[in-house]
Amino acid sequence: xxxxxxxxxxxxxxxxxxxxxxxxxxxxxxxxxxxxxxxxxxxxxxxxxxxxxxxxxxxxxxxxxxxxxxxxxxxxxxxxxxxxxxxxxxxxxxxxxxxxxxxxxxxxxxxxxxxxxxxxxxxxxxxxxxxxxxxxxxxxxxxxxxxxxxxxxxxxxxxxxxxxxxxxxxxxxxxxxxxxxxxxxxxxxxxxxxxxxxxxxxxxxxxxxxxxxxxxxxxxxxxxxxxxxxxxxxxxxxxxxxxxxxxxxxxxxxxxxxxxxxxxxxxxxxxxxxxxxxxxxxxxxxxxxxxxxxxxxxxxx
Amino acid sequence: xxxxxxxxxxxxxxxxxxxxxxxxxxxxxxxxxxxxxxxxxxxxxxxxxxxxxxxxxxxxxxxxxxxxxxxxxxxxxxxxxxxxxxxxxxxxxxxxxxxxxxxxxxxxxxxxxxxxxxxxxxxxxxxxxxxxxxxxxxxxxxxxxxxxxxxxxxxxxxxxxxxxxxxxxxxxxxxxxxxxxxxxxxxxxxxxxxxxxxxxxxxxxxxxxxxxxxxxxxxxxxxxxxxxxxxxxxxxxxxxxxxxxxxxxxxx
Numbered sequence: 001x002x003x004x005x006x007x008x009x010x011x012x013x014x015x016x017x018x019x020x021x022x023x024x025x026x027x028x029x030x031x032x033x034x035x036x037x038x039x040x041x042x043x044x045x046x047x048x049x050x051x052x053x054x055x056x057x058x059x060x061x062x063x064x065x066x067x068x069x070x071x072x073x074x075x076x077x078x079x080x081x082x083x084x085x086x087x088x089x090x091x092x093x094x095x096x097x098x099x100x101x102x103x104x105x106x107x108x109x110x111x112x113x114x115x116x117x118x119x120x121x122x123x124x125x126x127x128x129x130x131x132x133x134x135x136x137x138x139x140x141x142x143x144x145x146x147x148x149x150x151x152x153x154x155x156x157x158x159x160x161x162x163x164x165x166x167x168x169x170x171x172x173x174x175x176x177x178x179x180x181x182x183x184x185x186x187x188x189x190x191x192x193x194x195x196x197x198x199x200x201x202x203x204x205x206x207x208x209x210x211x212x213x214x215x216x217x218x219x220x221x222x223x224x225x226x227x228x229x230x231x232x233x234x235x236x237x238x239x240x241x242x243x244x245x246x247x248x249x250x251x252x253x254x255x256x257x258x259x260x261x262x263x264x265x266x267x268x269x270x271x272x273x274x275x276x277x278x279x280x281x282x283x284x285x286x287x288x289x290x291x292x293x294x295x296x297x298x299x300x301x
Numbered sequence: 302x303x304x305x306x307x308x309x310x311x312x313x314x315x316x317x318x319x320x321x322x323x324x325x326x327x328x329x330x331x332x333x334x335x336x337x338x339x340x341x342x343x344x345x346x347x348x349x350x351x352x353x354x355x356x357x358x359x360x361x362x363x364x365x366x367x368x369x370x371x372x373x374x375x376x377x378x379x380x381x382x383x384x385x386x387x388x389x390x391x392x393x394x395x396x397x398x399x400x401x402x403x404x405x406x407x408x409x410x411x412x413x414x415x416x417x418x419x420x421x422x423x424x425x426x427x428x429x430x431x432x433x434x435x436x437x438x439x440x441x442x443x444x445x446x447x448x449x450x451x452x453x454x455x456x457x458x459x460x461x462x463x464x465x466x467x468x469x470x471x472x473x474x475x476x477x478x479x480x481x482x483x484x485x486x487x488x489x490x491x492x493x494x495x496x497x498x499x500x501x502x503x504x505x506x507x508x509x510x511x512x513x514x515x516x517x518x519x520x521x522x523x524x525x526x527x528x529x530x531x532x533x534x535x536x537x538x539x540x541x542x543x544x545x546x547x548x549x550x551x552x553x
Protein backbone atom coordinates (compact mmCIF):
# COMPACT_ATOMS: atom_id res chain seq x y z
CA UNK A 1 0.00 0.00 0.00
CA UNK A 2 1.17 3.48 -0.81
CA UNK A 3 0.52 4.75 2.68
CA UNK A 4 2.85 2.22 4.21
CA UNK A 5 6.11 3.31 2.59
CA UNK A 6 9.05 3.14 4.85
CA UNK A 7 10.06 5.77 7.31
CA UNK A 8 12.97 7.20 5.31
CA UNK A 9 10.93 7.96 2.21
CA UNK A 10 8.23 9.56 4.26
CA UNK A 11 10.70 11.73 6.08
CA UNK A 12 12.35 12.79 2.84
CA UNK A 13 9.00 13.77 1.37
CA UNK A 14 8.13 15.68 4.48
CA UNK A 15 11.35 17.62 4.31
CA UNK A 16 10.98 18.33 0.61
CA UNK A 17 7.48 19.65 1.06
CA UNK A 18 8.42 21.87 3.95
CA UNK A 19 11.34 23.23 1.97
CA UNK A 20 9.05 23.90 -0.96
CA UNK A 21 6.55 25.70 1.29
CA UNK A 22 9.24 27.86 2.77
CA UNK A 23 10.51 28.79 -0.64
CA UNK A 24 7.02 29.82 -1.76
CA UNK A 25 6.53 32.03 1.29
CA UNK A 26 9.90 33.59 0.73
CA UNK A 27 8.93 34.30 -2.85
CA UNK A 28 5.78 36.11 -1.74
CA UNK A 29 7.76 38.24 0.67
CA UNK A 30 10.53 38.91 -1.83
CA UNK A 31 8.30 39.79 -4.77
CA UNK A 32 7.49 43.40 -3.85
CA UNK A 33 11.12 43.97 -3.00
CA UNK A 34 12.22 42.57 -6.35
CA UNK A 35 9.69 44.74 -8.17
CA UNK A 36 10.72 47.85 -6.26
CA UNK A 37 14.36 47.13 -6.90
CA UNK A 38 13.95 46.57 -10.62
CA UNK A 39 11.87 49.72 -10.97
CA UNK A 40 14.53 51.65 -9.16
CA UNK A 41 17.24 50.08 -11.27
CA UNK A 42 15.42 50.94 -14.48
CA UNK A 43 14.69 54.53 -13.47
CA UNK A 44 18.28 55.12 -12.45
CA UNK A 45 19.02 56.42 -15.95
CA UNK A 46 16.44 59.21 -15.81
CA UNK A 47 17.40 60.13 -12.27
CA UNK A 48 20.93 60.71 -13.52
CA UNK A 49 19.64 62.72 -16.48
CA UNK A 50 17.25 65.13 -14.73
CA UNK A 51 17.03 66.27 -11.14
CA UNK A 52 14.32 64.87 -8.90
CA UNK A 53 12.66 68.26 -8.47
CA UNK A 54 12.59 68.77 -12.21
CA UNK A 55 10.96 65.38 -12.68
CA UNK A 56 8.37 66.03 -10.01
CA UNK A 57 7.54 69.69 -10.54
CA UNK A 58 8.22 70.55 -14.17
CA UNK A 59 5.22 70.70 -16.47
CA UNK A 60 7.24 70.32 -19.65
CA UNK A 61 6.57 66.91 -21.15
CA UNK A 62 8.48 66.60 -24.41
CA UNK A 63 9.96 63.13 -24.60
CA UNK A 64 11.55 63.75 -27.99
CA UNK A 65 13.46 66.69 -26.57
CA UNK A 66 14.41 64.64 -23.54
CA UNK A 67 12.22 66.71 -21.20
CA UNK A 68 10.24 64.68 -18.72
CA UNK A 69 8.21 66.79 -16.32
CA UNK A 70 5.72 64.63 -14.45
CA UNK A 71 3.79 67.45 -12.82
CA UNK A 72 0.73 67.25 -15.13
CA UNK A 73 0.41 63.54 -14.41
CA UNK A 74 0.95 63.88 -10.70
CA UNK A 75 -1.60 66.68 -10.40
CA UNK A 76 -4.12 64.71 -12.46
CA UNK A 77 -3.64 61.71 -10.21
CA UNK A 78 -4.01 63.83 -7.10
CA UNK A 79 -7.21 65.48 -8.38
CA UNK A 80 -8.85 62.27 -9.52
CA UNK A 81 -8.00 60.59 -6.24
CA UNK A 82 -9.17 63.57 -4.21
CA UNK A 83 -12.52 63.77 -5.98
CA UNK A 84 -12.98 60.03 -5.74
CA UNK A 85 -12.37 60.09 -1.99
CA UNK A 86 -14.48 63.19 -1.36
CA UNK A 87 -17.46 61.67 -3.14
CA UNK A 88 -17.07 58.27 -1.59
CA UNK A 89 -16.45 59.46 1.99
CA UNK A 90 -19.95 60.53 3.02
CA UNK A 91 -21.56 57.59 1.21
CA UNK A 92 -19.35 55.05 2.92
CA UNK A 93 -19.41 56.67 6.33
CA UNK A 94 -23.18 56.98 6.49
CA UNK A 95 -23.89 53.55 5.05
CA UNK A 96 -21.40 51.95 7.42
CA UNK A 97 -23.11 53.69 10.35
CA UNK A 98 -26.49 52.61 9.10
CA UNK A 99 -25.49 49.00 8.53
CA UNK A 100 -23.75 48.69 11.90
CA UNK A 101 -26.12 50.58 14.17
CA UNK A 102 -29.48 51.10 12.51
CA UNK A 103 -30.16 48.29 10.08
CA UNK A 104 -31.17 44.86 11.30
CA UNK A 105 -28.69 42.07 11.49
CA UNK A 106 -30.42 40.45 8.53
CA UNK A 107 -29.80 43.49 6.39
CA UNK A 108 -26.10 43.42 7.17
CA UNK A 109 -26.00 39.70 6.43
CA UNK A 110 -27.67 40.43 3.11
CA UNK A 111 -25.52 43.43 2.29
CA UNK A 112 -22.13 41.92 2.99
CA UNK A 113 -22.10 39.60 -0.03
CA UNK A 114 -23.54 42.42 -2.12
CA UNK A 115 -20.62 44.61 -1.12
CA UNK A 116 -18.19 41.81 -1.87
CA UNK A 117 -19.70 41.32 -5.31
CA UNK A 118 -19.39 45.03 -6.02
CA UNK A 119 -15.76 44.80 -5.01
CA UNK A 120 -15.25 41.89 -7.38
CA UNK A 121 -16.58 43.54 -10.54
CA UNK A 122 -13.68 43.94 -13.00
CA UNK A 123 -12.62 47.55 -13.23
CA UNK A 124 -12.95 47.57 -17.02
CA UNK A 125 -16.69 47.18 -16.51
CA UNK A 126 -16.74 50.24 -14.30
CA UNK A 127 -14.82 51.93 -17.12
CA UNK A 128 -17.37 50.99 -19.76
CA UNK A 129 -20.17 52.09 -17.49
CA UNK A 130 -18.29 55.35 -17.00
CA UNK A 131 -18.08 55.96 -20.74
CA UNK A 132 -21.74 55.12 -21.29
CA UNK A 133 -23.23 56.97 -18.33
CA UNK A 134 -20.87 59.21 -16.40
CA UNK A 135 -19.00 60.83 -19.30
CA UNK A 136 -22.16 62.02 -21.11
CA UNK A 137 -23.71 63.07 -17.81
CA UNK A 138 -20.68 65.16 -16.95
CA UNK A 139 -20.50 66.67 -20.45
CA UNK A 140 -24.19 67.43 -20.81
CA UNK A 141 -25.34 68.30 -17.32
CA UNK A 142 -22.70 68.57 -14.64
CA UNK A 143 -20.17 70.80 -16.44
CA UNK A 144 -22.79 73.29 -17.77
CA UNK A 145 -24.22 73.46 -14.25
CA UNK A 146 -20.92 74.88 -13.08
CA UNK A 147 -20.58 77.02 -16.22
CA UNK A 148 -17.92 75.00 -18.00
CA UNK A 149 -17.84 73.36 -21.37
CA UNK A 150 -16.62 69.82 -21.40
CA UNK A 151 -16.56 66.78 -23.62
CA UNK A 152 -17.26 64.77 -20.52
CA UNK A 153 -13.93 62.98 -20.64
CA UNK A 154 -12.52 64.77 -17.65
CA UNK A 155 -10.97 64.67 -14.22
CA UNK A 156 -14.49 64.86 -12.81
CA UNK A 157 -15.65 61.78 -14.72
CA UNK A 158 -12.54 59.91 -13.51
CA UNK A 159 -13.25 60.95 -9.93
CA UNK A 160 -16.88 59.89 -10.09
CA UNK A 161 -16.12 56.47 -11.55
CA UNK A 162 -13.37 56.05 -8.99
CA UNK A 163 -15.66 56.99 -6.11
CA UNK A 164 -18.09 54.26 -7.13
CA UNK A 165 -15.27 51.74 -7.30
CA UNK A 166 -14.04 52.75 -3.88
CA UNK A 167 -17.40 52.30 -2.14
CA UNK A 168 -17.27 48.53 -1.54
CA UNK A 169 -13.62 48.66 -0.59
CA UNK A 170 -13.85 51.46 1.98
CA UNK A 171 -17.29 50.43 3.24
CA UNK A 172 -16.05 46.97 4.19
CA UNK A 173 -13.18 48.38 6.22
CA UNK A 174 -15.40 50.94 7.93
CA UNK A 175 -17.89 48.28 8.99
CA UNK A 176 -15.03 46.30 10.49
CA UNK A 177 -13.79 49.38 12.32
CA UNK A 178 -17.19 50.24 13.80
CA UNK A 179 -17.42 46.67 15.02
CA UNK A 180 -14.32 47.16 17.13
CA UNK A 181 -16.10 49.86 19.14
CA UNK A 182 -17.28 47.88 22.12
CA UNK A 183 -21.03 47.81 22.67
CA UNK A 184 -20.48 48.51 26.38
CA UNK A 185 -19.28 51.94 25.37
CA UNK A 186 -22.41 52.44 23.33
CA UNK A 187 -24.55 51.33 26.29
CA UNK A 188 -22.68 53.67 28.62
CA UNK A 189 -23.47 56.66 26.47
CA UNK A 190 -27.12 55.66 26.08
CA UNK A 191 -27.47 55.12 29.81
CA UNK A 192 -26.35 58.70 30.34
CA UNK A 193 -29.34 59.82 28.32
CA UNK A 194 -27.80 60.19 24.88
CA UNK A 195 -29.77 59.29 21.79
CA UNK A 196 -28.37 56.86 19.28
CA UNK A 197 -27.18 59.61 16.98
CA UNK A 198 -25.59 61.59 19.82
CA UNK A 199 -23.76 58.43 20.82
CA UNK A 200 -22.53 57.84 17.31
CA UNK A 201 -21.44 61.44 16.88
CA UNK A 202 -19.73 61.95 20.23
CA UNK A 203 -18.50 58.47 21.07
CA UNK A 204 -18.31 56.12 18.10
CA UNK A 205 -16.89 58.55 15.56
CA UNK A 206 -14.45 59.93 18.06
CA UNK A 207 -13.34 56.53 19.23
CA UNK A 208 -12.82 55.26 15.71
CA UNK A 209 -11.47 58.47 14.24
CA UNK A 210 -7.99 57.11 13.55
CA UNK A 211 -9.53 54.00 12.04
CA UNK A 212 -11.77 56.03 9.75
CA UNK A 213 -8.82 58.06 8.58
CA UNK A 214 -6.89 54.86 7.87
CA UNK A 215 -9.80 53.38 5.97
CA UNK A 216 -9.69 56.38 3.69
CA UNK A 217 -5.90 56.08 3.59
CA UNK A 218 -6.28 52.55 2.23
CA UNK A 219 -8.91 53.86 -0.18
CA UNK A 220 -6.52 56.56 -1.26
CA UNK A 221 -3.70 54.17 -2.00
CA UNK A 222 -6.10 52.07 -3.98
CA UNK A 223 -7.55 55.04 -5.85
CA UNK A 224 -4.13 56.42 -6.68
CA UNK A 225 -3.14 53.25 -8.48
CA UNK A 226 -6.43 52.48 -10.21
CA UNK A 227 -5.63 52.33 -13.89
CA UNK A 228 -8.02 51.07 -16.48
CA UNK A 229 -11.39 52.48 -15.39
CA UNK A 230 -9.93 55.92 -14.86
CA UNK A 231 -7.94 55.77 -18.08
CA UNK A 232 -11.11 55.09 -20.03
CA UNK A 233 -12.96 58.22 -18.89
CA UNK A 234 -10.35 60.76 -17.97
CA UNK A 235 -9.39 61.96 -21.46
CA UNK A 236 -5.63 61.40 -21.36
CA UNK A 237 -4.44 64.80 -22.51
CA UNK A 238 -1.07 65.96 -21.24
CA UNK A 239 -1.29 69.29 -19.45
CA UNK A 240 -2.11 70.80 -16.12
CA UNK A 241 -5.92 70.90 -16.04
CA UNK A 242 -7.36 74.36 -15.36
CA UNK A 243 -10.60 73.04 -13.99
CA UNK A 244 -12.05 69.70 -13.03
CA UNK A 245 -14.06 69.42 -16.24
CA UNK A 246 -10.96 69.33 -18.39
CA UNK A 247 -9.26 66.12 -19.31
CA UNK A 248 -6.36 64.90 -17.22
CA UNK A 249 -3.73 62.22 -17.51
CA UNK A 250 -3.04 60.32 -14.28
CA UNK A 251 0.21 58.42 -13.71
CA UNK A 252 -1.15 54.88 -14.10
CA UNK A 253 -2.81 55.83 -17.38
CA UNK A 254 0.47 57.27 -18.64
CA UNK A 255 2.29 54.05 -17.97
CA UNK A 256 -0.45 51.81 -19.36
CA UNK A 257 -0.88 53.85 -22.54
CA UNK A 258 2.76 54.29 -23.43
CA UNK A 259 4.87 51.48 -22.18
CA UNK A 260 6.10 49.35 -25.03
CA UNK A 261 5.17 51.82 -27.74
CA UNK A 262 7.77 54.52 -27.75
CA UNK A 263 10.82 52.69 -26.60
CA UNK A 264 12.87 54.06 -29.48
CA UNK A 265 12.90 57.43 -27.76
CA UNK A 266 15.89 57.55 -25.46
CA UNK A 267 15.10 57.70 -21.78
CA UNK A 268 11.42 57.15 -22.38
CA UNK A 269 11.20 53.74 -20.80
CA UNK A 270 13.32 54.88 -17.92
CA UNK A 271 10.96 57.83 -17.41
CA UNK A 272 7.97 55.49 -17.36
CA UNK A 273 9.75 53.27 -14.86
CA UNK A 274 10.26 56.31 -12.72
CA UNK A 275 6.52 57.00 -12.91
CA UNK A 276 5.87 53.42 -11.85
CA UNK A 277 8.30 53.73 -8.98
CA UNK A 278 6.62 56.93 -7.86
CA UNK A 279 3.26 55.25 -8.00
CA UNK A 280 4.48 52.29 -6.04
CA UNK A 281 6.09 54.40 -3.34
CA UNK A 282 2.94 56.48 -2.81
CA UNK A 283 0.67 53.44 -2.74
CA UNK A 284 2.91 51.40 -0.46
CA UNK A 285 3.51 54.23 1.98
CA UNK A 286 -0.18 55.04 2.38
CA UNK A 287 -0.97 51.35 2.63
CA UNK A 288 1.56 50.70 5.36
CA UNK A 289 0.60 53.71 7.46
CA UNK A 290 -3.10 52.93 7.24
CA UNK A 291 -2.70 49.25 7.95
CA UNK A 292 -0.44 49.85 10.92
CA UNK A 293 -2.99 52.23 12.39
CA UNK A 294 -5.82 49.76 11.95
CA UNK A 295 -3.83 46.87 13.42
CA UNK A 296 -2.84 49.07 16.34
CA UNK A 297 -6.45 50.07 16.97
CA UNK A 298 -7.71 46.52 16.80
CA UNK A 299 -5.05 45.31 19.19
CA UNK A 300 -6.36 47.76 21.75
CA UNK A 301 -9.78 46.11 21.83
CA UNK B 302 -41.56 48.35 55.64
CA UNK B 303 -39.49 50.10 53.04
CA UNK B 304 -40.84 51.71 49.88
CA UNK B 305 -40.56 49.80 46.65
CA UNK B 306 -38.60 51.66 43.98
CA UNK B 307 -38.78 49.16 41.19
CA UNK B 308 -41.26 46.38 40.94
CA UNK B 309 -40.73 43.76 38.28
CA UNK B 310 -43.90 41.84 37.53
CA UNK B 311 -44.23 38.64 35.50
CA UNK B 312 -41.37 39.60 33.24
CA UNK B 313 -40.56 37.22 30.38
CA UNK B 314 -37.96 37.76 27.72
CA UNK B 315 -37.05 35.84 24.60
CA UNK B 316 -34.23 36.26 22.15
CA UNK B 317 -35.70 34.68 19.05
CA UNK B 318 -36.96 31.33 20.29
CA UNK B 319 -34.66 31.21 23.26
CA UNK B 320 -36.28 32.16 26.55
CA UNK B 321 -33.85 34.09 28.71
CA UNK B 322 -36.05 35.37 31.53
CA UNK B 323 -38.91 33.37 32.94
CA UNK B 324 -41.73 34.92 34.99
CA UNK B 325 -39.50 37.26 36.94
CA UNK B 326 -41.03 38.95 39.99
CA UNK B 327 -38.69 41.15 42.00
CA UNK B 328 -39.29 43.99 44.43
CA UNK B 329 -36.41 46.45 44.69
CA UNK B 330 -36.67 48.68 47.76
CA UNK B 331 -35.65 52.33 47.78
CA UNK B 332 -32.28 53.37 49.23
CA UNK B 333 -31.10 49.81 49.69
CA UNK B 334 -28.56 47.65 47.96
CA UNK B 335 -30.27 44.83 46.15
CA UNK B 336 -27.87 42.19 44.93
CA UNK B 337 -28.81 39.91 42.08
CA UNK B 338 -26.74 36.81 42.58
CA UNK B 339 -26.35 33.83 40.33
CA UNK B 340 -24.01 31.82 38.14
CA UNK B 341 -23.02 33.21 34.76
CA UNK B 342 -25.58 32.81 32.01
CA UNK B 343 -28.54 32.98 34.37
CA UNK B 344 -29.95 36.16 32.86
CA UNK B 345 -28.71 38.67 35.43
CA UNK B 346 -27.18 41.00 32.88
CA UNK B 347 -30.13 40.72 30.52
CA UNK B 348 -32.46 41.57 33.41
CA UNK B 349 -30.41 44.65 34.14
CA UNK B 350 -30.33 45.70 30.50
CA UNK B 351 -34.10 45.29 30.40
CA UNK B 352 -34.47 47.60 33.38
CA UNK B 353 -32.94 50.53 31.56
CA UNK B 354 -34.23 49.44 28.18
CA UNK B 355 -30.81 48.87 26.64
CA UNK B 356 -32.18 45.53 25.58
CA UNK B 357 -34.24 47.47 23.01
CA UNK B 358 -31.11 47.68 20.92
CA UNK B 359 -31.05 43.95 20.40
CA UNK B 360 -33.66 43.74 17.70
CA UNK B 361 -34.83 40.19 18.32
CA UNK B 362 -35.78 40.65 21.96
CA UNK B 363 -39.43 39.99 22.81
CA UNK B 364 -40.64 41.09 26.22
CA UNK B 365 -43.82 40.59 28.21
CA UNK B 366 -44.66 41.73 31.72
CA UNK B 367 -44.11 44.95 33.58
CA UNK B 368 -41.31 46.89 35.15
CA UNK B 369 -42.82 49.53 37.41
CA UNK B 370 -40.55 52.43 38.30
CA UNK B 371 -42.23 54.76 40.79
CA UNK B 372 -45.54 53.37 39.64
CA UNK B 373 -44.91 53.83 35.93
CA UNK B 374 -44.46 50.89 33.60
CA UNK B 375 -41.24 51.73 31.80
CA UNK B 376 -41.65 48.96 29.26
CA UNK B 377 -44.74 50.68 27.88
CA UNK B 378 -44.03 54.28 28.64
CA UNK B 379 -44.88 57.07 26.24
CA UNK B 380 -42.09 59.17 27.69
CA UNK B 381 -38.79 59.75 25.96
CA UNK B 382 -36.75 56.66 26.71
CA UNK B 383 -33.57 58.69 27.20
CA UNK B 384 -35.21 60.35 30.22
CA UNK B 385 -35.99 56.98 31.72
CA UNK B 386 -32.40 55.91 31.20
CA UNK B 387 -31.12 59.04 32.89
CA UNK B 388 -32.88 57.93 36.04
CA UNK B 389 -30.49 54.98 36.21
CA UNK B 390 -26.75 55.22 36.26
CA UNK B 391 -25.05 52.23 34.69
CA UNK B 392 -21.77 50.73 35.75
CA UNK B 393 -20.60 47.83 33.63
CA UNK B 394 -18.06 45.05 34.11
CA UNK B 395 -15.25 46.83 32.42
CA UNK B 396 -14.89 50.57 32.77
CA UNK B 397 -16.26 52.26 29.70
CA UNK B 398 -14.59 55.65 29.66
CA UNK B 399 -15.68 57.74 26.73
CA UNK B 400 -12.92 58.79 24.32
CA UNK B 401 -12.49 62.26 25.78
CA UNK B 402 -10.95 64.03 28.76
CA UNK B 403 -11.70 63.21 32.41
CA UNK B 404 -13.64 66.45 32.74
CA UNK B 405 -15.67 65.83 29.61
CA UNK B 406 -16.49 62.29 30.68
CA UNK B 407 -18.29 63.64 33.72
CA UNK B 408 -19.71 66.59 31.80
CA UNK B 409 -21.03 64.38 28.99
CA UNK B 410 -24.36 63.54 30.62
CA UNK B 411 -24.73 67.06 31.97
CA UNK B 412 -24.31 68.51 28.50
CA UNK B 413 -26.94 66.10 27.21
CA UNK B 414 -29.24 67.50 29.87
CA UNK B 415 -28.63 70.97 28.48
CA UNK B 416 -26.13 72.28 31.03
CA UNK B 417 -23.49 74.06 29.01
CA UNK B 418 -20.47 76.23 29.53
CA UNK B 419 -17.40 75.34 31.51
CA UNK B 420 -18.31 77.62 34.40
CA UNK B 421 -21.68 76.03 34.94
CA UNK B 422 -20.33 72.51 34.53
CA UNK B 423 -17.37 72.89 36.83
CA UNK B 424 -19.13 72.65 40.23
CA UNK B 425 -21.09 69.61 39.10
CA UNK B 426 -18.00 67.84 37.84
CA UNK B 427 -16.13 68.52 41.06
CA UNK B 428 -19.04 67.42 43.23
CA UNK B 429 -19.49 64.11 41.49
CA UNK B 430 -15.81 63.31 41.29
CA UNK B 431 -15.69 63.84 45.06
CA UNK B 432 -18.77 61.68 45.44
CA UNK B 433 -17.02 58.88 43.54
CA UNK B 434 -13.90 59.32 45.66
CA UNK B 435 -11.74 60.25 42.68
CA UNK B 436 -11.34 64.02 42.97
CA UNK B 437 -8.04 64.07 44.85
CA UNK B 438 -6.38 61.81 42.33
CA UNK B 439 -7.45 63.70 39.22
CA UNK B 440 -8.00 67.32 40.21
CA UNK B 441 -4.71 68.42 38.65
CA UNK B 442 -5.20 66.63 35.38
CA UNK B 443 -8.87 66.96 34.52
CA UNK B 444 -8.07 67.57 30.89
CA UNK B 445 -6.00 64.46 30.37
CA UNK B 446 -7.65 61.73 28.31
CA UNK B 447 -9.63 59.44 30.59
CA UNK B 448 -7.89 56.43 29.07
CA UNK B 449 -4.69 57.37 30.94
CA UNK B 450 -6.26 56.53 34.29
CA UNK B 451 -5.77 53.15 35.91
CA UNK B 452 -8.60 50.65 35.51
CA UNK B 453 -9.76 51.22 39.07
CA UNK B 454 -9.77 54.97 38.60
CA UNK B 455 -11.58 54.58 35.30
CA UNK B 456 -14.33 52.62 37.02
CA UNK B 457 -14.72 55.35 39.63
CA UNK B 458 -14.81 57.89 36.82
CA UNK B 459 -17.64 55.90 35.27
CA UNK B 460 -19.40 56.04 38.62
CA UNK B 461 -18.92 59.81 38.82
CA UNK B 462 -20.16 60.16 35.26
CA UNK B 463 -23.23 58.11 36.07
CA UNK B 464 -23.94 60.11 39.23
CA UNK B 465 -23.63 63.37 37.33
CA UNK B 466 -26.91 62.91 35.47
CA UNK B 467 -28.56 62.79 38.88
CA UNK B 468 -30.05 59.32 38.70
CA UNK B 469 -32.22 57.77 41.36
CA UNK B 470 -30.97 54.27 40.77
CA UNK B 471 -27.52 52.84 40.17
CA UNK B 472 -27.37 49.68 38.10
CA UNK B 473 -24.05 47.93 38.48
CA UNK B 474 -23.19 44.85 36.47
CA UNK B 475 -20.31 43.08 38.20
CA UNK B 476 -18.59 46.43 38.54
CA UNK B 477 -15.57 45.07 40.36
CA UNK B 478 -14.85 41.96 38.34
CA UNK B 479 -12.12 43.61 36.27
CA UNK B 480 -10.58 45.49 39.17
CA UNK B 481 -7.74 44.84 41.58
CA UNK B 482 -8.85 44.14 45.19
CA UNK B 483 -8.10 47.65 46.43
CA UNK B 484 -10.04 49.42 43.70
CA UNK B 485 -12.82 46.90 44.19
CA UNK B 486 -12.96 47.71 47.90
CA UNK B 487 -13.12 51.43 47.11
CA UNK B 488 -16.09 50.88 44.81
CA UNK B 489 -17.83 48.68 47.37
CA UNK B 490 -17.37 51.28 50.09
CA UNK B 491 -18.69 53.90 47.77
CA UNK B 492 -21.84 51.88 47.21
CA UNK B 493 -22.26 51.57 50.93
CA UNK B 494 -22.23 55.36 51.28
CA UNK B 495 -24.26 56.03 48.16
CA UNK B 496 -27.24 54.00 49.24
CA UNK B 497 -28.35 56.85 51.47
CA UNK B 498 -29.31 58.76 48.36
CA UNK B 499 -29.63 56.13 45.69
CA UNK B 500 -31.28 52.82 45.12
CA UNK B 501 -28.59 50.37 44.11
CA UNK B 502 -28.99 47.21 42.06
CA UNK B 503 -25.84 45.16 41.88
CA UNK B 504 -25.32 42.10 39.75
CA UNK B 505 -22.59 39.79 40.89
CA UNK B 506 -21.55 36.18 41.09
CA UNK B 507 -19.27 36.78 44.06
CA UNK B 508 -21.02 35.53 47.18
CA UNK B 509 -18.76 37.31 49.61
CA UNK B 510 -19.40 40.60 47.86
CA UNK B 511 -23.12 40.03 48.15
CA UNK B 512 -22.76 39.27 51.85
CA UNK B 513 -20.67 42.40 52.44
CA UNK B 514 -22.86 45.02 50.85
CA UNK B 515 -26.31 43.62 50.15
CA UNK B 516 -29.48 44.52 52.02
CA UNK B 517 -31.49 42.15 49.92
CA UNK B 518 -30.42 39.27 47.78
CA UNK B 519 -32.17 37.88 44.72
CA UNK B 520 -30.90 34.50 43.60
CA UNK B 521 -31.35 33.66 39.94
CA UNK B 522 -30.68 30.48 38.05
CA UNK B 523 -31.22 29.86 34.33
CA UNK B 524 -33.69 32.69 33.89
CA UNK B 525 -35.72 31.97 37.02
CA UNK B 526 -35.78 33.80 40.32
CA UNK B 527 -35.19 31.04 42.84
CA UNK B 528 -35.26 32.99 46.04
CA UNK B 529 -35.28 36.58 47.28
CA UNK B 530 -34.73 37.56 50.87
CA UNK B 531 -32.98 40.04 53.19
CA UNK B 532 -29.29 39.33 53.30
CA UNK B 533 -29.06 37.66 56.72
CA UNK B 534 -31.99 35.44 56.05
CA UNK B 535 -30.64 34.54 52.64
CA UNK B 536 -27.24 33.44 53.82
CA UNK B 537 -28.15 32.00 57.20
CA UNK B 538 -31.43 30.38 56.46
CA UNK B 539 -31.93 29.80 52.75
CA UNK B 540 -35.33 28.33 52.01
CA UNK B 541 -34.71 26.75 48.66
CA UNK B 542 -32.68 23.62 48.07
CA UNK B 543 -30.95 25.11 45.06
CA UNK B 544 -29.89 28.19 47.01
CA UNK B 545 -28.37 25.99 49.69
CA UNK B 546 -26.41 24.06 47.10
CA UNK B 547 -25.21 27.24 45.42
CA UNK B 548 -24.08 28.69 48.74
CA UNK B 549 -22.28 25.45 49.51
CA UNK B 550 -20.40 25.88 46.27
CA UNK B 551 -21.93 22.91 44.55
CA UNK B 552 -22.18 24.78 41.26
CA UNK B 553 -21.16 28.10 39.79
